[in-house]
Amino acid sequence: MxxxxxxxxxxxxxxxxxxxxxxxxxxxxxxxxxxxxxxxxxxxxxxxxxxxxxxxxEDLFTACIRREAKALTVAVRAGVDPALPADRQLWDGLRAFFTHTARHPDAWSVLHLQARTHGEPFAAEVASMREEIVAFVTGLIVVAARAAHRDPDLAEREVAGLAEALVGAAESLAAWANVTPGVSARQAAATLMNFAWAGLGNLMDGQPWSPPEPVHEAIG
Amino acid sequence: MxxxxxxxxxxxxxxxxxxxxxxxxxxxxxxxxxxxxxxxxxxxxxxxxxxxxxxxxEDLFTACIRREAKALTVAVRAGVDPALPADRQLWDGLRAFFTHTARHPDAWSVLHLQARTHGEPFAAEVASMREEIVAFVTGLIVVAARAAHRDPDLAEREVAGLAEALVGAAESLAAWANVTPGVSARQAAATLMNFAWAGLGNLMDGQPWSPPEPVHEAIG
Amino acid sequence: MxxxxxxxxxxxxxxxxxxxxxxxxxxxxxxxxxxxxxxxxxxxxxxxxxxxxxxxxEDLFTACIRREAKALTVAVRAGVDPALPADRQLWDGLRAFFTHTARHPDAWSVLHLQARTHGEPFAAEVASMREEIVAFVTGLIVVAARAAHRDPDLAEREVAGLAEALVGAAESLAAWANVTPGVSARQAAATLMNFAWAGLGNLMDGQPWSPPEPVHEAIG
Amino acid sequence: MxxxxxxxxxxxxxxxxxxxxxxxxxxxxxxxxxxxxxxxxxxxxxxxxxxxxxxxxEDLFTACIRREAKALTVAVRAGVDPALPADRQLWDGLRAFFTHTARHPDAWSVLHLQARTHGEPFAAEVASMREEIVAFVTGLIVVAARAAHRDPDLAEREVAGLAEALVGAAESLAAWANVTPGVSARQAAATLMNFAWAGLGNLMDGQPWSPPEPVHEAIG
DNA sequence: CATGAATGAGCATTCATTCAT
DNA sequence: CATGAATGAATGCTCATTCAT
Incomplete structure (x- = not known):
């Protein structure tokens, strides 16, 4: 057939x-x-x-994951020019990412849902791809912080968390855009840039939101 | 056993x-x-x-989803005082959320991964819970916009996208925190607040990040 | 219920x-x-x-068979007056039989179908009831033969076969009448009497149908 | 095994x-x-x-029924020469029938008992075979009536009942012959021919057995 | 007497996987 | 190379049957 x-x-x-x-x-x-x-x-x-x-x-599934993970990272890398400024790189990368996931929804389902739902070996396969992307984003954040004349006094873990959150938001938006009619890759990317970059920008300018005093709290 | x-x-x-x-x-x-x-x-x-x-x-799985969805929303609601300002509400809600997901990782896996991967009936069950949370977050965004003397000229879809991205980031961070040793619920919540609230704050002040001109782009 | x-x-x-x-x-x-x-x-x-x-x-099923077999033979016996002539006895017995099976279709299904379809022990239970009825019919045939001044030169097996055929036809007609709308117990009985008694009558008068010469037949 | x-x-x-x-x-x-x-x-x-x-x-059972129903009708048809007189046709058909059922007792159990006891779809499968046989017998009765210079003033239902009784008797005898040692197909067929044909013959000659007056009967 | 709680044993069905050709 | 033929091992589910209360 x-x-x-x-x-x-x-x-x-x-x-x-x-x-x-x-x-x-x-x-x-x-x-x-x-x-x-x-x-x-x-x-x-x-x-x-x-x-x-x-x-x-199992091997077949692993081969699928590897091929599609490669294809996705290649697509994102191909969309980004490392010579451009950080915000432009992030914007381009996000657009490439959303475009690819929209064009290959089954592949995205395999990477985002199936591979993570069926045991360590498969999840690990995707994790390495994700790490590459997180590292890319982490790099952009550090560069941006430097460009904003801010020492990278952001703790490593802090930056890692931020990158993680950004990638997580992107992944979630990709699934949402795949399922919500009328949401283009461009719109998804713009939404995320607004959400993220502006937040990061503020952060860079030394105005992070500060949590209230955790005086009597048992956990947190 | x-x-x-x-x-x-x-x-x-x-x-x-x-x-x-x-x-x-x-x-x-x-x-x-x-x-x-x-x-x-x-x-x-x-x-x-x-x-x-x-x-x-199927019924057993549905019962699991219902019980855990209920438990999660109850935990989040119990952590939030609607009389407090929006940022405080979001902070409290996020902490309650990360605390609960950290304490019940299998439940979170059921809701976040399993239920969405195995057919409409189950996905729908979780979707209603998620909608409740997205609605809560959307409300906070709108309130914050009003408090910032900004007309709610944010398009509906815009806000929906933002809330979606925020919730998506939270969900993703929850999984990350569950898997990364040494990341507390409090830290995850703080990271996300930094990432999100500051970004939203900038947005409210009328300084969204603006994408470059899309002159020659085939898709977007 | x-x-x-x-x-x-x-x-x-x-x-x-x-x-x-x-x-x-x-x-x-x-x-x-x-x-x-x-x-x-x-x-x-x-x-x-x-x-x-x-x-x-198993015991419950056996108890059902016993009770319903008893009820059926009692009903048939109650419908017959042994002082009357053989044809009248047969007619009365058939009418009682068809009336009872029509009134208790589930019982008839248990006796006629279920009991015979599920192993020796149950089938044996029904067989004894059947034997009683066949014996009754056999008696009538013998009496009729004597009344017709015919020596009982009918072989035992011959008579047994005739009774068997008559009872089998009755059983089959009972199921048919239960399922064909508009067929009363009386009509079923009349049909069978016409079919059977007239045939037997001829037989008594010494005019049996004679099979053709079985010259070259392998089996038969 | x-x-x-x-x-x-x-x-x-x-x-x-x-x-x-x-x-x-x-x-x-x-x-x-x-x-x-x-x-x-x-x-x-x-x-x-x-x-x-x-x-x-279910499909396996249906396939069994179909195969065995086909085999039985083929065997009966093969035993009958439509050019011969009606009584001879009936005799030949009965012999073929009893021979086949004796040789394939399990098949006969499937057709006669099992298929009728387990739901419409299966029962319907057998019913069509049975209808074919009943139609064949009905035809023989009509032909015989004509040959006896009797107008076919036998009501349709009358003839249907007779054919039903005959087929029912045959089916029942088949089971009996399968279970009674020493009863050959030939003997079973002869018994049934005596029983049936002679009865029918009398009927043709205008001497049906007449039921007594049903004066005081509640049901019938 | 009467019942809610509990199970050992089996059944129809499916699937990943392997040979012999 | 390619495939029709074949299976070991589960899996979801049901049922007759039994105690402890």
Whole structure:
């Protein structure tokens, strides 16, 4: 049903077809509900061939995660010019990110939902991609702080938390934009830039919001 | 393994034991990978009793979601005094939220990951809880805008996007804090307040970050 | 649902209520599909009480068969006056039979279908009732043959076969009449009398249908 | 246990083996009491293969009914020459019928008992076969009536009842012959011909048995 | 007497996975 | 290379049956 059935294709091509089918199936059905039968049929090959090339369901899923994680980071990197100022880099990166997730919703579902929901090995695979992105954002924050003549007296953990929050907000917005009709990648990116950069800007200018005195609080 | 095995308990008690075991199992294994056998064993009862009280795996999962969604919203509401100013309310709410999710990581996994990954009926159950929280945050944003003498000329979608981003960031940070040792609920809340409130504050003062001209862009 | 729930009834009465519920449930659902839960609920008693009085599902089913077999033979016997001529006895017996099966379709289903479909022990229970009826019919045939001045040169097996066929036709017609609207017990009985008695009459007069020569037949 | 275990057989062959095992099991245990495990083992295959080829227990049962119904009607048709006179046709048909049911007692149990005891879909499947046979017999009766220079003033319902009674008697005799040692198909057929044809013959000659006056009867 | 609480055992069904061809 | 044939191992679910109160 999926691809046109044609014999004798080079292994690399066949493998990509299988991964296409797998990403689509995993993204829509979820890891466990996706059956190897369905994936094989969608890929237009026989099940034993899937096993010959990809070894097992777990390996297949891992291959999907790796391919799509790579594709996403490549897309984001390709959208960013490291020579430009930090805010521009963040803006470009966010736009590239939202554009990619909007174009590949199944892939995003695999990375954002499925991979994190089915055990350490898969979650770890995504985590490394996420770390790369968080590191990129962390770098931008540090650069911006420096540019604002603020010593990087922001504790490392502080910055890590900020980057984490930014990425988390982006991920959440990506899912929201995928599901809310009429929200473009550009709009999602703009919303997040408003939300984040302005907040960060204030922060840089030495006006962080300060929590009230935690005098009698048991936890927190 | 689970609870001490004691026979002949009143139904209400047994049901809570079953829900405890189910939340733990669903949270760690995922909805599909969790087996009724494992849940029953962890609850210290036989499988037929689980079915007698909870009817089916789907109903059991739904009961978990409902219980934990209720518990979370109750915890957040209990942490907030509506008579206080908006920033204080947000701060208190965030702290209550992070505290609760840190104390009940499996419950948070059920609500944040599992429930959204396994079909409309479950997702809808969580969505209503989330809507409540987003509405709460949206209200705070509007109040703050008014207090800052700004007409609420923020478009509805704009505010919705902001609230969505804030809640998304919080959700993401909760998962991060659960996984990063040494990050307290208080710290997570402070990070997010810095990130968000200051950003919103700038926004209120009429200095949103403005995107560069989108002259030649194919998509956006 | 079934009977009005009232406490403290003599055991004999409770047992009849249980048997009523069981006959109805077995007749409609079939032996295996009928659940003890449903029977207990329909009888308006708790499940353990059913076990206390009737011991097991098998015993309960056996009790149903016995009671209904007894009721049917009693009804048929009550409809027949042994002092009357054979044809009249047969006519009266058939009418009583069809009347009873029409009035108690679930009981008839238990005897005719369920009991024969679920293993020797139950089938044997019905068989003894059937034998009684076949014996009754056999007697009538012999009497009629004597009355027709025919020596009972009919082989025993011959007569047994005839009685068997007559009873089988009656059973089949009972099911047919229960299912075909507008067929009364009287009509069913008349049809069978026409079919059977006239045939037997001819037989008595020495004009049996004679099979063609079985010259080259392998089996038969 | 069942067939000799030989691997790798073409699908069509395996399917027949499965149907053989299923007919035997359903016939002896009954539809509900028969387990797919037992059927698979008797067929000498694993359970998943049964499901792969026959989809479900219901489908498997339906396939059994269809196959055996077909086999029975084919056997009867093959035994009858439509060019011969009606009595000869009936005689030949009955012999073929009793021969087939004697040779395939489990199949006859499936058709006569099991299929009628487990819900409309299955009962309907058999009903169509039965209608074919009843129609065949009805035709013979009408032809015989015409040949006897009797106007077909027999009411339609009358004829239907007669055919029903005849077929019912045959079905019942088949079960009896299967269970009574020493009763051949030929003898069963002869008994039924004597019983039925002679009766019908008398009927044709205008001497039906007439019921006594129903003066004081409540029901009838 | 009567019942709420509890379970051992089994059943239909599915799926990832592997050979023999 | 490619596949039709085949299965071991679960999994969700149900039911007849039994105690402790």
């Amino acid at each position: 999926g691809a046109v059935k044609s014999k004798r294709m080079p292994r690399a091509v066949r493998e990509q077809q299988m991964l296409d089918a797998a990403v689509r199936t995993f993204g829509q059905r979820g890891y466990m509900a996706a059956s190897m039968d369905e994936i094989a049929e969608l890929a237009g090959v026989s099940k034993p061939l899937v096993y010959l090339y990809l070894n097992s369901k | 689970g609870a001490v095995k004691s026979k002949r308990m009143p139904r209400a008690v047994r049901e809570q034991q079953m829900l405890d075991a189910a939340v733990r199992t669903f949270g760690q294994r995922g909805y599909m990978a969790a087996s009724m056998d494992e849940i029953a064993e962890l609850a210290g009862v036989s499988k037929p009793l689980v079915y007698l009280y909870l009817n089916s795996k | 079934g009977a009005v729930k009232s406490k403290r009834m003599p055991r004999a009465v409770r047992e009849q209520q249980m048997l009523d519920a069981a006959v109805r449930t077995f007749g409609q659902r079939g032996y295996m599909a009928a659940s003890m839960d449903e029977i207990a609920e329909l009888a308006g008693v708790s499940k353990p009480l059913v076990y206390l009085y009737l011991n097991s599902k | 069942g067939a000799v275990k030989s691997k790798r057989m073409p699908r069509a062959v395996r399917e027949q083996q499965m149907l053989d095992a299923a007919v035997r099991t359903f016939g002896q245990r009954g539809y509900m009491a028969a387990s797919m495990d037992e059927i698979a083992e008797l067929a000498g295959v694993s359970k998943p293969l049964v499901y792969l080829y026959l989809n479900s227990k």
